[in-house]
Amino acid sequence: MSNLSKPAAKPAGKLAGKTSAKARTAYVCAECGADHNKWQGQCGECGAWNSLSEFVVEPASAGKGVAASRRGSWAGRADAPAVTALKDLSHTEESRVTTGIGELDRVLGGGLVHGAVVLVGGDPGIGKSTLLLQAISKMAQTLPALYVTGEESLSQIAGRGARLGLPLDGVHALAETGIERILEHAATMRPSLIVADSVQTLWTEELSAAPGSVSQVRESAARLVRYAKETGTSVFLVGHVTKEGGIAGPRVLEHMVDAVLYFEGESGSRFRVLRAFKNRFGAVNELGVFAMGDKGLREVPNPSAIFLSGSRTPQPGSCVMVTREGTRPLLVEVQALVDASPLSNPRRVAVGMEGNRLAMLLAVLHRHGGVAVGDQDVFVNVVGGIRVQETAADLPVLLAVLSSLRDKPLAEQTIAFGEVGLSGEIRPVPNGEDRLKEAATHGFKRAIVPKANAPKGGRIGEMQVIAVERLAEALSAAE
Incomplete structure (x- = not known):
């Protein structure tokens, strides 16, 4: 039970000119908007504690009077609102x-x-x-x-x-x-x-x-x-x-x-x-x-620069990906740490991405990549506090996990992006060419991407683009 005390109720009072109609006091939950007739410590709808606030509801008769006066104010006016067909309206760009x-x-x-x-x-x-x-x-x-x-x-x-x-x-x-x-x-x-x-x-x-x-x-x-x-x-x-x-x-x-x-x-x-x-x-x-x-x-x-590690030497468990936030491509470093677990149920911790997706990707890595981490703790972190919500992070996460497990860094100046399906296929992601151009601008020389996102000729400027269709191909290209 809550120890919160009920606040003193305020008198509802009478409406001006009306002795029979009274205003009603209601209590509304700030979390879900549920209406309650009396104050209580916990909202009965969403379960939030101490979230009810008091406000006064005007009686229906007063509301009808106001509505009637508003309707009367439009009577006879040339600029009164009217129903208009949208196709007859002229459209102008927002200033x-x-x-x-x-x-x-x-x-x-x-x-x-x-x-x-x-x-x-x-x-x-x-x-x-x-x-x-x-x-x-x-x-x-x-x-x-x-x-x-x-x-x-x-x-x-x-x-x-x-x-x-x-x-x-x-x-x-x-x-x-x-x-x-x-x-x-x-x-x-x-x-x-x-x-x-x-x-x-x-x-x-x-x-x-x-x-x-x-x-x-x-x-x-x-x-x-x-x-x-x-x-x-x-x-x-x-x-x-x-x-x-x-x-x-x-x-x-x-x-x-x-x-x-x-x-x-x-x-x-x-x-x-x-x-x-x-x-x-x-x-x-x-x-x-x-x-x-x-x-x-x-x-x-240049926000991509702040999301990349300050170390220029390749480190095990690190992979750079190209994500998109709105219309802007961003280079973000994904880090992974794989270590032997002392627990019967190894931990799966994801910071900056969804934890359930990490568990799914590790299962795909075992089934279609032949890499087992069932007895290992796996920690994944997206550097810079960025939360990646798109599936383009799938392939970089698995490459970072493999790099940490084998304690072997990826090739220098390598980026990756791509969605990993449950059957081990590497699916394309939107705006692949824009992502590759952003990576080339920052001096990256090698990219592992889905085949459908690869440009003709296999290069963007001086950057080599490795197109893959299956997870096994991507893991081989990362070695």
Whole structure:
């Protein structure tokens, strides 16, 4: 049983002008959105503890009155909404504006779209506010911009900008959390860009729930989204994350916005990765790489270099692969360690890839490659904190495992990629030629790839391309 005590219930109160209809108090789970009539320590739907937040539900009669008034307001108006055939509408390309930061533009799909709402999440101290302050300071040189802070004072914002050496001439700031007052200032100033840091601190006077609750976050974000679409103002929302790594607040928040970006980084590392998980105006899983320094976040123009080992001497258990994040090919080092296991059930540990896929690949290696590791512990790690989710990592993983087992490094300047099927075939992966060109650009001389991805002539520049169809061929080529 939970020791959490039930919070004091707030009186529902009466609606203005209505003595019979009363507002109802409900408790909504922040994890799954389930509605409960009373507060309890654990959500009955998803089992999450201490996740219920209180909010007030307006009675149906009030809702009907509001709806009726809205319908009446459109009566007789020439601009009233009407049903229109899509084929009769003219289509224009989205107008984009550069943020002044190339890596951020890449993740956004080529720049910031007018009227777009972008949610940026990440761990505390990862650099969300720093990135957006750098972006707004550059965009404010040509566009009116408003930085709304609910967590820091204006002097702190100005001090950070001075420390980073940013031009703050056109940046206007507002320390406010009430969404009504924020929109009043925006209506007066008419900015082209608004940064709200953070969405969890915003609240509206129409709800009695505390700031940060599910209802307050949802309604405040909805008001900002509606304002952005009506006026064409671009909005950046900073979002806190939970201990599980998701955006704090209702899940519907990610559905309301146009793009969801996550800022990631290993603890103790100065490199940061900005990844797009949703983008209505560009490719998803696009990747932007930054390095944190004393002058803020700096773009990394060649991210493949940071994901490769600093050692130039080939090491056993290491293989370089070419993966794709969005539209960008990246060179990533895959490391494997195979050692005799003292346990009856040897361990299979995968960092940066799916553990079940590693177990499957080891079974294929035994059955179709003749290499048994059933009595060995196998550890696989993708260097640099990158999580590889595509099947192109299959062949490099098995080559790294074989190299560690035999304590023999692969040939110098060798890369590999390819999907491994259950019958031992090496399947092609998308954009094979782009991957090979990226590897050749970084000076690699040898590539082991699926036959369908091999170019005519067997070479890309000075790089030799070895085409394989079966796992046994790939293992022989790696020796």
